[in-house]
Amino acid sequence: MRENRKKPMLLLAVLLIVATVCMFAADRIQRDGGNIRVSYGRIETEAGDMTYKLYVPAAATADTPAPAVLLLHGYQNDGETCAAYSIELARRGAVVMALDEYGHGRTEIGLSERGHVNHKVTVNFGEESKEEGTFVSIGGANRYRVMMNFSNLSFFDKAYSSDAEGNTIRDSSAGGVAAYGVLADMDCVDNTRMAVSGHSMGTWSSWTVAAAYSNAVNEAGESIAPKAMVLQCGELFRESVYDAEKIRFNNVLLLQAKYEEFGYFRDYELTVTDALLKSDLRTEFLGCDAKEAAWNTTYGNMAEGTARRIELLHTNHRLTTHNDKGLTASMQWIGEAVGLDTSLTAHDHTAMTKEFLVMAAMVCCVAAMLPLMELLLAVPFFAGVVQPLPGKEGIKTGRRWWKGAMITILIAAVTYPFMTQLGHGLLPLPEKIFRMSVGNGFLSWYLILILIMLLTTLISRRAGKKAGGSPSLYEMGLSSAGKPDQADWSLYGKGALLVLCMVGMLYGMTALFESLFKLDLRFIWPFFKTFTIARLGQFFVYLPIYVLFYLLNNSKIMAGMRTEGTYRKGAKGFVSCWWRYALVMTGGVLIVTLLEYIPFFMGIGPGADVFFGSTFGGPFMSLLILFVPQVVAFSLICTYTYRRTGNVCTGAFTAAALSCWIVTGGSAML
Numbered sequence: 001m002r003e004n005r006k007k008p009m010l011l012l013a014v015l016l017i018v019a020t021v022c023m024f025a026a027d028r029i030q031r032d033g034g035n036i037r038v039s040y041g042r043i044e045t046e047a048g049d050m051t052y053k054l055y056v057p058a059a060a061t062a063d064t065p066a067p068a069v070l071l072l073h074g075y076q077n078d079g080e081t082c083a084a085y086s087i088e089l090a091r092r093g094a095v096v097m098a099l100d101e102y103g104h105g106r107t108e109i110g111l112s113e114r115g116h117v118n119h120k121v122t123v124n125f126g127e128e129s130k131e132e133g134t135f136v137s138i139g140g141a142n143r144y145r146v147m148m149n150f151s152n153l154s155f156f157d158k159a160y161s162s163d164a165e166g167n168t169i170r171d172s173s174a175g176g177v178a179a180y181g182v183l184a185d186m187d188c189v190d191n192t193r194m195a196v197s198g199h200s201m202g203t204w205s206s207w208t209v210a211a212a213y214s215n216a217v218n219e220a221g222e223s224i225a226p227k228a229m230v231l232q233c234g235e236l237f238r239e240s241v242y243d244a245e246k247i248r249f250n251n252v253l254l255l256q257a258k259y260e261e262f263g264y265f266r267d268y269e270l271t272v273t274d275a276l277l278k279s280d281l282r283t284e285f286l287g288c289d290a291k292e293a294a295w296n297t298t299y300g301n302m303a304e305g306t307a308r309r310i311e312l313l314h315t316n317h318r319l320t321t322h323n324d325k326g327l328t329a330s331m332q333w334i335g336e337a338v339g340l341d342t343s344l345t346a347h348d349h350t351a352m353t354k355e356f357l358v359m360a361a362m363v364c365c366v367a368a369m370l371p372l373m374e375l376l377l378a379v380p381f382f383a384g385v386v387q388p389l390p391g392k393e394g395i396k397t398g399r400r401w402w403k404g405a406m407i408t409i410l411i412a413a414v415t416y417p418f419m420t421q422l423g424h425g426l427l428p429l430p431e432k433i434f435r436m437s438v439g440n441g442f443l444s445w446y447l448i449l450i451l452i453m454l455l456t457t458l459i460s461r462r463a464g465k466k467a468g469g470s471p472s473l474y475e476m477g478l479s480s481a482g483k484p485d486q487a488d489w490s491l492y493g494k495g496a497l498l499v500l501c502m503v504g505m506l507y508g509m510t511a512l513f514e515s516l517f518k519l520d521l522r523f524i525w526p527f528f529k530t531f532t533i534a535r536l537g538q539f540f541v542y543l544p545i546y547v548l549f550y551l552l553n554n555s556k557i558m559a560g561m562r563t564e565g566t567y568r569k570g571a572k573g574f575v576s577c578w579w580r581y582a583l584v585m586t587g588g589v590l591i592v593t594l595l596e597y598i599p600f601f602m603g604i605g606p607g608a609d610v611f612f613g614s615t616f617g618g619p620f621m622s623l624l625i626l627f628v629p630q631v632v633a634f635s636l637i638c639t640y641t642y643r644r645t646g647n648v649c650t651g652a653f654t655a656a657a658l659s660c661w662i663v664t665g666g667s668a669m670l
Helices: 002-030 079-091 142-148 176-184 201-212 280-286 318-322 324-338 351-367 369-377 380-385 398-425 437-466 489-517 533-559 570-601 607-612 624-645 649-665
Strands: 036-045 048-057 066-072 095-099 119-121 135-137 189-199 228-232 252-259 308-316 521-523 525-528
Touching: 002 036, 002 079, 002 351, 002 369, 002 489, 036 079, 036 176, 048 079, 048 176, 066 079, 066 176, 066 201, 066 324, 079 095, 079 189, 079 318, 079 324, 079 351, 079 525, 095 176, 142 398, 142 437, 176 189, 176 201, 189 201, 189 324, 201 228, 228 324, 252 318, 252 324, 252 570, 280 308, 308 318, 308 324, 318 324, 318 351, 318 624, 351 369, 351 489, 351 521, 351 525, 369 380, 369 489, 369 624, 380 489, 398 437, 398 570, 398 607, 437 533, 437 649, 489 521, 489 525, 489 649, 525 649, 533 570, 533 624, 533 649, 570 607, 570 624, 624 649
Parallel strands: 066 095, 066 189, 189 228, 228 252, 252 308
Antiparallel strands: 036 048, 048 095, 119 135, 521 525
16 A cells, blocks of 8 residues: 555655746746845725735835836736736836736726726727717626726716716726826835836726826926836727827837737727728827838837837737737837836846746646545545446447537537627626626536536437436446446545545645745636635635536546547556547637637638627637636546546546636636
8 A cells, every 4th residue: 555655645746846946946037036026015995905916126225216117917817917027127127016906816896896887889989980880888787888898998088988877987997096106105116217018908907097197296296107108909099089188198109919819909900910000090199191100110209208109919919918029129118218227138038937937837736636636545535436437338439439529529619609708798697696707708608518418418318218228327427336326425525525635735835835936826827826705705606517517528528438548557548538538628619719710810800700790709719728728637637537536526526626716716806
C-alpha cells in the first residue's frame, strides 16, 4: 500500500513546488525585482466598496511624487487583466491603480449600479436617426437594458442618458471617477501628470473619467485632467452628443483590433479596413480629411492636448490587452504625455513572461488534483468510489460511434449561439438570485442541453426495454456495480467529498498565492481566484445546474460511447479513448469557433454577425478562445477519472465545480 502511495505523493509534491516557484518568479517580475511595491486597496463609497491593485515604484514618494495612471478593465475581466499595462507603466516610473470596476473582481457594487435607460442606438452615438430606426426603445429585464446601454455614457446629453420613466445612466465610469480621485490624492502621485487607459468596457469608463475631470484642478489651481487616454478597443462618438464646449479629451490613442468581434468597436461595419479609417467619424476624431487619414500616424499636438492616433493591431478583441505592438505604442504615448522614464525602450516588455509563469502554475495546481485523488482513493473510506468498468457488451464502434458523436456535436453547435445570448439578456431569471450575467448565458445553454439529454435518455431506455433490455444506471456510469439500477447515495456522497478535497486543495493554493504574491491562478483572463461572500453565494446558486449538466453529459459521452480504448490500460489506452471524448465534448464549440473566425480571416466579417445577425455576435463568440481550452482540460480530467473509478460522478463533480468557479469567481455580477 505504501509503495502505491509513493508515486502520487511525489508527483503531488513536485507539481505544487513547481507551481510555487513559478508564482514566486511571476511575483518578482510584477515587482520588477523589488523596485515596485504591490498591494491591494479598497475604496469606500455610499454604494459599497470597490477594490484595486496598486503598483508604486520605489522612487515614488511624498518628496518625489510620480506620474499616475488609472487602468480600467473590460467586461467579464478584473483589475488583474490590466497586468501587462500595470507592470510596464510601473517599470517606467508611474504609480498605477488597476481597478475592479462595478460588478467585477472583489468590488461589492453590482454592475447594475452603472444604470440604464429604455432606449439604445444601433450605430455610433451622434449618427442615429429615429426615422431610420437606429434610435429604438427597449424593454425587458434590467440586466438586458444595462448591457444594451454600455456605450451610452453618463455625460451624454439627457436625450441619451435619461428616459421618461426616470431611469438614468448613473455612472458609466463603473467606479472609475471615484478611483481617479483617490489616485490623484495619494501623496506619492503628481496629480498634474496623470493618464487613464481602459480596455473594451473600460474604454467607456475612460471616456467618462476624462469627461468628469476635464476641468478639475488641485489645491494649487493646476489641472488634474488626464494628460493622455489610451483606448484599447474603444468606441468613438460625435461631439454633438455631449457639451463639447465644456468637456475636452487630451491626447487620445485608439488601439484598433483588426479582428474585432464587437460591432461597436468597428463602427458597426463587418470588417476593419482602410475605408473604416477614412469614415467621417474617424477623420473627425483624427482631425484630418479622408485623404490624409492613415493608420499608426499621429495627428495634432501632444503639448496642446490635441494629439490623436489610431494604431492598427493584427489581433482580436480579447488579446488586445497583451498585444506587443499595442503595448509599445501605449508606453510611448503615455510616456510622452506625462513624462515617464525613457531609459527603458517602449518595446522592452516583461509582462508576458509573468503571464506564462502564472499559467504554468495554474496548470500544475489543476493537475495536482489527480495525484491527490489517487492518494485519497487509497484511504478505505473512499475505496468504494472505485467501481469496475461495465462489460464490453455496450461499446460502440465504427459508424455507430460516429453517428452518436456527430449528433451530439451538432446539437451543441446549433444551440450555443442562440441559448447563450437568450440567457445573457432575456431569459426570465430572478435577477437578485441569478446575478452572473455571462453565467446566465451558460445556464440557459446547459438547461436546454439537459432537457435534450433527459429526453433522449428516456426515449432510448423505453426503446431498450421493448427490445428486451436497456442500459442500467451502472452501465450509464451513474451508479455502482452493487446497485446497478438504483441511485447509490453512498457513491455520490463519497464522490462529492473526494472532489471537495481535490477542489479544496486548489482553492487553498489559490488563497496562498494571493496572500504571498498578490497573484491568482489565471492566464490573462480570470480563471481561479478566491471568493467574496457574494460570489461564494453565487457559486452555490449555479452549482446544481452545472452538476446535473456534467453528470448527464459525461454519462452520454463517456459511459454511453465506450470504445475498446476505454478498457485499454496505460498511456496508449488513455489517449485512444480521450481524443474521442475530447472531440465530442469540444466539437460543437469548435464548429462555432470556425464559423466565427474563418469568414473573419477571409475578410468577410465575423461569422456570427454574417450568418445569424449582429445580435449573436460579441461576448459569447469572443469567449470561445477561453472556453475551448477549458473544455479540453475538463475532458482530460473526466476521461482519467472515469477510467480510474468506473463511474462518471467524480469527473462530473470536478468539472462542474471548476467551471462554476471560473464563471462566478471574477466575471461580471449584476
